[in-house]
Amino acid sequence: MVNPVCYRILEDIARDLSGDEVTFPTFLDLTFRIRTALKNPDLAIEQLASLVGAEPLMSVRIMRMANSAALNSSGRPIADVKSAVTRVGIKAVRTVSFAVAMEQLLRSKKMAPFEALSHRLWDHTVLVAALCRVLARRLSPVNPDEAMFAGLVHDIGAFYLLSHAVNFPELLADHEEVIALLRQWHDNIGHALLSALGQPDEVLQAVLEHEQPRALSTVRTLADVVYLANRLADTRCSWSGDGGRGQLDGEALSGVIEGDALAMLLAEAEQEILSLKAGLGG
Structure with missing residues (x-):
């Protein structure tokens, strides 16, 4: 019972x-908007970068990944979201976006x-x-x-x-x-x-x-x-x-x-x- x-x-x-609208943390909504956008085979990097840039923490994490030793063999740091998204790849953006959203949920008061x-x-x-x-x-x-x-x-x-x-x-x-x-x-x-x-x-x-x-x-x-x-x-x-x-x-x-x-x-x-x-x- x-x-x-x-x-x-x-x-x-x-x-x-x-x-009409599911009540869940707004940062998770961004994750699903990114996933939906990625279904479009004609999605431009500029459009994805705009979505990522709408969430400051997401932008920071993607930039950090792009400038990591594993992805930045040249040693030249990236300072803009579009270049970071291009370097890490579209699939990585989707995965990181969800992980960041759940991390924010865990840390919420x-x-x-x-x-x-x-x-x-x-x-x-x-x-x-x-x-x-x-x-x-x-x-x-x-x-x-x-x-x-x-x-x-x-x-x-x-x-x-x-x-x-x-x-x-x-x-x-x-x-x-x-x-x-x-x-x-x-x-x-x-x-x-x-x-x-x-x-x-x-x-x-x-x-x-x-x-x-x-x-x-x-x-x-x-x-x-x-x-x-x-x-x-x-x-x-x-x-x-x-x-x-x-x-x-x-x-x-x-x-x-x-x-x-x-x-x-x-x-x-x-x-x-x-x-x-x-x-x-x-």
Whole structure:
């Protein structure tokens, strides 16, 4: 049975998602506007630079990435957003924009009551995103950049629920109830939120199904990639605090990955995490 306070949160979210405008931090809206713009094959660098330049922190992070040792072999610093966007590449802009948005959400004063939980969520999210990129590249026909984006948004429903839970004082001291709410509803809420934001069907499916147990013999779809990445991440970094929740058995990975190959994938994912954090300056 749903706790009465939790039921009020769900009602609040249902009203929000059924309205004309979704209530979520404005800096996340920029991320989805960037993603939508990138669907245009004729998008000009000037247009993308204009979008990035609309958010000061986003501009700073893209400039920092462009001037990093990895991308600036000439040693000549870049001082304008257009040149920075050109150097880092369009796909990197999309990934960094979402990561910056979630970082801002974590640091907002509003989220302070759930600081520890939100940081566990973000650590888990970054690991899943890195694993998605590696798994897509090594084991599937899925585009690695699309996989990484899906990993970054796979638990967006949990962040969205937290951003609403802080408005209910009754829950601020009852973190167990909040975690139970997130466990039960974050995948469905994430699906509804991303649908309202116009995300593609394959991303919606991956978000909706990432907690549904299944046995995999191959990794063919985006949903497969996100599911496997989430299970692997849970064995090392579970935001719910339930250490046994993510344990993998042989049947779940039969014919997909095992032994030394798994260790190599995890090591490669760690490098992806370092790369992402370097771009964010964190």
